[in-house]
Amino acid sequence: MSRQGRNAATTTTVGVVIVGIMLFPLYWMVNASLLKPSDLVSRSPVWFPLHGTLAGYRSALSAEGGHLMVSLVVSLGTVAVTLLIAAPAAYGLAKLRVPGRRALMFALLVAQMIPGIVMANSLYISANKLGMINSPFALILADSTLCVPFATLILQSFLKGVPDELAEAASLDGASRLRTFVSVILPVARNGVITAALFSFLFTWADFLFGVTLTTDDSRAPITVGLYRFIGANLVDWNGVMATGVIASVPAAVLLVAAQRYVAAGIGNAALKD
Amino acid sequence: MTSKSAAFSVPAAAATAAGPGTDSGRALPDRDSHSHSDHGSGTGRSGQGGRGGRGSRGGRPRARRSTAWRVAGFVVPVWIYILCFYVYPLIANVRMGFQDYSVSSFYSGSAPYVGFANYRSVFHSPQFAGIVTNTLLFTLGSLVFQFGIGLALAVFFRRKFPLNGVLRSLLLVPWLLPLVVSGTVWRWMMYADSGVLNRMLLNLHVITHPVPWLVSTTWSLTAVTLVNVWVGIPFNMVILYGGLQGVPEQLYEAAAIDGANAWQRFRRITWPMLRPVTLVVLTLGLIYTVKVFDVIQIVTQGGPANSSQTLTTYAYNLSFQQLEFGKGAAVGNLLILVAIVFAALYLRSVREPEGRNR
Numbered sequence: 001m002s003r004q005g006r007n008a009a010t011t012t013t014v015g016v017v018i019v020g021i022m023l024f025p026l027y028w029m030v031n032a033s034l035l036k037p038s039d040l041v042s043r044s045p046v047w048f049p050l051h052g053t054l055a056g057y058r059s060a061l062s063a064e065g066g067h068l069m070v071s072l073v074v075s076l077g078t079v080a081v082t083l084l085i086a087a088p089a090a091y092g093l094a095k096l097r098v099p100g101r102r103a104l105m106f107a108l109l110v111a112q113m114i115p116g117i118v119m120a121n122s123l124y125i126s127a128n129k130l131g132m133i134n135s136p137f138a139l140i141l142a143d144s145t146l147c148v149p150f151a152t153l154i155l156q157s158f159l160k161g162v163p164d165e166l167a168e169a170a171s172l173d174g175a176s177r178l179r180t181f182v183s184v185i186l187p188v189a190r191n192g193v194i195t196a197a198l199f200s201f202l203f204t205w206a207d208f209l210f211g212v213t214l215t216t217d218d219s220r221a222p223i224t225v226g227l228y229r230f231i232g233a234n235l236v237d238w239n240g241v242m243a244t245g246v247i248a249s250v251p252a253a254v255l256l257v258a259a260q261r262y263v264a265a266g267i268g269n270a271a272l273k274d
Numbered sequence: 275m276t277s278k279s280a281a282f283s284v285p286a287a288a289a290t291a292a293g294p295g296t297d298s299g300r301a302l303p304d305r306d307s308h309s310h311s312d313h314g315s316g317t318g319r320s321g322q323g324g325r326g327g328r329g330s331r332g333g334r335p336r337a338r339r340s341t342a343w344r345v346a347g348f349v350v351p352v353w354i355y356i357l358c359f360y361v362y363p364l365i366a367n368v369r370m371g372f373q374d375y376s377v378s379s380f381y382s383g384s385a386p387y388v389g390f391a392n393y394r395s396v397f398h399s400p401q402f403a404g405i406v407t408n409t410l411l412f413t414l415g416s417l418v419f420q421f422g423i424g425l426a427l428a429v430f431f432r433r434k435f436p437l438n439g440v441l442r443s444l445l446l447v448p449w450l451l452p453l454v455v456s457g458t459v460w461r462w463m464m465y466a467d468s469g470v471l472n473r474m475l476l477n478l479h480v481i482t483h484p485v486p487w488l489v490s491t492t493w494s495l496t497a498v499t500l501v502n503v504w505v506g507i508p509f510n511m512v513i514l515y516g517g518l519q520g521v522p523e524q525l526y527e528a529a530a531i532d533g534a535n536a537w538q539r540f541r542r543i544t545w546p547m548l549r550p551v552t553l554v555v556l557t558l559g560l561i562y563t564v565k566v567f568d569v570i571q572i573v574t575q576g577g578p579a580n581s582s583q584t585l586t587t588y589a590y591n592l593s594f595q596q597l598e599f600g601k602g603a604a605v606g607n608l609l610i611l612v613a614i615v616f617a618a619l620y621l622r623s624v625r626e627p628e629g630r631n632r
Binding site for chain 2: 011012016018019026028032040043044091096099107116120122126128141148152202206213227228231238241252253
């Protein structure tokens with residue numbers, strides 16, 4: 001092996017060790033979700049689930065199945081609401097010199113800096129007045145506040161890359177602006193739409209604050225709140241708690257594997273590009 | 275962000291980063307965007323062309339302006355949304371801070387105005403000074419270590435080696451996970467007797483007795499800060515790594531020819547070139563760390579005896595546990611003030627390049 005090859009191998013090894021240390025908590029969660037309760041509390045840690053059990057997953061699914069459904073419905077609903085608001089706005093910002101463009105960009109940036117607890121406080125009072133505590137719609141609207149500014153900003157940066165000639169050609173063919181947007185621009189910008197949708201789904205799936213404040217009826221609570229209450233109620237059943245954690249992480253894991261390039265594009269665009 | 279608003283908070287952390295258009299952002303090679311999106315290489319060019327065209331809008335101002343108003347319909351929904359879901363809640367919260375809004379208000383439907391009574395009672399409560407100190411320590415500790423470790427990792431992953439890309443995307447996992455999950459795992463790892471953290475530290479002889487991470491007033495703030503650092507490292511790494519991509523390779527080559535060692539290269543090239551990104555990352559980190567909720571609520575609930583309580587969890591406690599919504603709103607308004615200061619800092623740090631960009 002050449003010297004360079006050896007160096008590369010050493011560097012890779014160091015990289016693997018770093019990643020191993022950083023991801024250890026996740027390994028520990030998967031490990032614990034498979035261990036027998038007696039192994040979980042043993043004074044010397046059991047490092048591998050060699051004599052594992054799936055009982056944790058059975059108890060997780062029976063206790064948390066309903067919460068998973070709530071999370072799924074709320075997350076999909078939030079994605080729909082977010083795209084409905086964000087996509088036209090992004091098009092207006094990116095391509096159609098709408099009036100007040102700078103003010104809107106500014107408002108979207110600042111909106112993301114409002115502390116969630118302030119929103120939760122206000123939205124709880126409003127939802128209470130409207131009789132919408134425990135309603136999935138209230139949760140969808142509240143969660144959309146996490147997503148709309150992000151989705152708008154990310155989509156407008158994608159839409160900037162769409163050639164102006166496309167819209168011009170469509171308008172020469174007699175298409176209205178709305179029609180051009182729906183049938184020409186959106187299909188071309190589908191990667192941006194997918195990225196915005198994926199992140200909206202993730203934000204909503206991970207939301208805890210709105211879930212815990214806007215639902216008092218346990219059967220209407222999303223999975224994050226289910227997990228939180230599960231810890232409170234089951235200080236013994238850590239194997240079920242950890243299995244719930246693994247199940248609640250599935251969307252993130254699927255995203256990373258199946259949609260990696262969208263995730264990369266999302267983070268890259270969000271953080272570093274105009 | 276909390277929730278990635280979580281400290282990113284995580285995920286939402288990147289959200290705010292949207293659109294800074296920092297120097298380093300522009301320094302990124304254009305192909306980067308193309309590899310992510312399917313647009314052909316021609317797209318970027320025409321995009322540029324479009325921008326150039328807008329620059330020459332002096333030509334037909336009136337025509338442009340009337341078109342502008344006709345397309346305003348595209349942004350009307352988002353403006354209405356902003357008014358209903360950001361502006362109104364903000365105003366409502368500010369107003370609530372001056373009202374005696376508690377359980378009885380829900381039944382009577384009225385909440386009398388009480389001036390600054392909520393603020394007085396919050397400021398004069400015996401735990402308030404401790405909570406502010408906790409917030410400062412938590413924020414400072416999180417920032418320093420998230421940033422330091424994130425930067426070290428970004429510099430490390432700048433090297434070319436096999437599996438680099440795979441390892442980097444694996445590092446993102448902690449950032450993509452729901453904070454409730456991360457918090458739960460850490461809580462489980464931090465139990466004094468059965469927790470694996472103490473086991474490992476004992477085996478490595480770092481400690482001689484198990485540390486009661488979660489149940490001691492001395493350690494609980496360290497515990498939640500540690501978890502928040504872990505959650506925030508990927509965000510810092512990703513953004514700083516992106517910034518490093520914008521540093522021209524020739525600078526390093528020239529420095530190597532001049533015989534600069536690794537530390538000198540970092541000190542003289544990497545660090546100064548990263549400054550704009552650093553500013554953005556730190557301000558965003560500040561904004562997101564101050565409002566971290568999930569991590570603390572899951573790991574310690576702010577306890578024991580408020581020893582890991584921050585302003586955010588305190589506001590939650592007042593509103594949703596003690597049902598003193600007026601006082602909760604008052605603390606929330608303090609957080610808004612803090613957010614405004616940091617937001618101004620943030621916008622200042624990104625304004626100049628943005629102006630040139632648009």
